[in-house]
Amino acid sequence: MAHLSLKNVGKTYGGSNQAAVAGVDIEIADGEFIVLVGPSGCGKSTLLRMVAGLETVTDGEIRIGDRVVNQLDPAERDIAMVFQNYALYPHMSVRDNMAYGLKNRKTPKAEIEARVAEAARMLELGPYLDRKPRALSGGQRQRVAMGRAIVRQPAAFLFDEPLSNLDAKLRVTMRMEIRRLQKRLGTTSLYVTHDQLEAMTLADRLVVLNGGRVEQIGAPLEVYRKPASTFVAAFIGSPAMSLLDARFENGQVMVDGHALAPVGNAPGPVTLGLRAEDLRITSTGVPMRVDYVEELGAHRIVHGAIGDQPVAVVDNGGAALAETVHVLVDPAKLHLFETSTGRRMDTRIQAEAVPAQ
Numbered sequence: 001m002a003h004l005s006l007k008n009v010g011k012t013y014g015g016s017n018q019a020a021v022a023g024v025d026i027e028i029a030d031g032e033f034i035v036l037v038g039p040s041g042c043g044k045s046t047l048l049r050m051v052a053g054l055e056t057v058t059d060g061e062i063r064i065g066d067r068v069v070n071q072l073d074p075a076e077r078d079i080a081m082v083f084q085n086y087a088l089y090p091h092m093s094v095r096d097n098m099a100y101g102l103k104n105r106k107t108p109k110a111e112i113e114a115r116v117a118e119a120a121r122m123l124e125l126g127p128y129l130d131r132k133p134r135a136l137s138g139g140q141r142q143r144v145a146m147g148r149a150i151v152r153q154p155a156a157f158l159f160d161e162p163l164s165n166l167d168a169k170l171r172v173t174m175r176m177e178i179r180r181l182q183k184r185l186g187t188t189s190l191y192v193t194h195d196q197l198e199a200m201t202l203a204d205r206l207v208v209l210n211g212g213r214v215e216q217i218g219a220p221l222e223v224y225r226k227p228a229s230t231f232v233a234a235f236i237g238s239p240a241m242s243l244l245d246a247r248f249e250n251g252q253v254m255v256d257g258h259a260l261a262p263v264g265n266a267p268g269p270v271t272l273g274l275r276a277e278d279l280r281i282t283s284t285g286v287p288m289r290v291d292y293v294e295e296l297g298a299h300r301i302v303h304g305a306i307g308d309q310p311v312a313v314v315d316n317g318g319a320a321l322a323e324t325v326h327v328l329v330d331p332a333k334l335h336l337f338e339t340s341t342g343r344r345m346d347t348r349i350q351a352e353a354v355p356a357q
């Protein structure tokens with residue numbers, strides 16, 4: 001096991017004039033579970049593959065433990081990688097798939113048998129050890145891929161969208177299983193996904209990437225509660241945070257001519273972020289047109305607009321809704337961003353800006 005350190009890491013693919021990854025700094029503690037999350041093409045796989053040694057590093061430095069690994073072959077890096085497509089050997093049994101990497105490293109036979117047996121026990125693969133991968137379900141194949149990584153007892157696990165090929169229910173089960181195993185083994189892990197929910201539920205800390213750069217690093221709830229930018233605000237959370245054009249007037253934040261909350265004063269336009277669960281439908285407040293309602297059983301999500309700006313609200317009531325409802329927001333729960341840069345505005349600015357009464 002080891003800590004992982006990425007310093008100013010960048011990658012420009014040959015023939016491309018644009019960096020796929022740029023200026024990435026991440027310090028990963030021993031035993032930590034870090035999730036790289038972001039939309040398609042933001043550089044997640046590129047970054048992971050540089051750590052694995054499957055892509056050359058064009059800028060910066062990657063350390064695994066105390067070693068700089070930039071120039072090392074994948075086999076010399078003491079990492080195990082789990083891919084979306086499992087990458088199992090079709091002609092080998094489950095047992096041989098799991099043992100293969102250890103045999104290559106000339107691990108003694110008795111040791112291989114013991115490690116494979118232990119991994120099979122942890123992953124409940126015992127009954128399938130003599131089967132070929134084609135005779136397994138998708139979830140079982142994924143467990144074999146996990147088993148192959150575990151038996152290696154590497155310094156770090158690297159996962160690239162390992163659950164994407166599974167159905168929604170199995171994904172949730174496997175997600176919990178990976179989390180439980182990782183905690184038990186205490187192996188430093190770097191996990192790539194485009195699924196923000198997967199990222200939120202798995203990570204000790206998540207790294208949100210946008211266009212090859214880090215937007216924010218933090219614990220899931222920290223990122224959820226204090227997104228550093230409109231990009232993160234819109235990406236993390238479901239439904240997505242509503243982002244509205246707003247401005248300040250007399251200490252109030254105004255949307256479409258309506259005063260929404262007393263939060264302070266600042267010149268120029270701002271972007272107001274509202275989480276659906278922080279808005280309440282009441283008899284007073286700002287008028288919101290109702291467009292459609294998602295009934296989710298435990299609650300419902302009301303989609304509509306304030307003025308012409310889309311807003312979503314979580315509602316626990318079951319009563320029929322009028323075409324226009326009224327919504328209130330707790331001033332402590334709203335988010336403000338600089339419209340020009342999309343960066344979060346410090347809540348201190350708001351506090352200081354509230355005019356003395």
Ligand SMILES: Nc1ncnc2c1ncn2[C@@H]1O[C@H](COP(=O)(O)OP(=O)(O)OP(=O)(O)O)[C@@H](O)[C@H]1O
Nearest residue numbers: 013016020038039040041042043044045046047194
């Ligand atoms: N071998 C390559 N040669 C040139 N450009 C590449 C290569 N591989 C990836 N890219 C480019 O680098 C950028 C980042 O790609 P990457 O595969 O890392 O994205 P990703 O975040 O993993 O996306 P996804 O969620 O779709 O898997 C993209 O713009 C992609 O087109």
Ligand SMILES: [Mg+2]
Nearest residue numbers: 044045046160
């Ligand atoms: Mg990818």
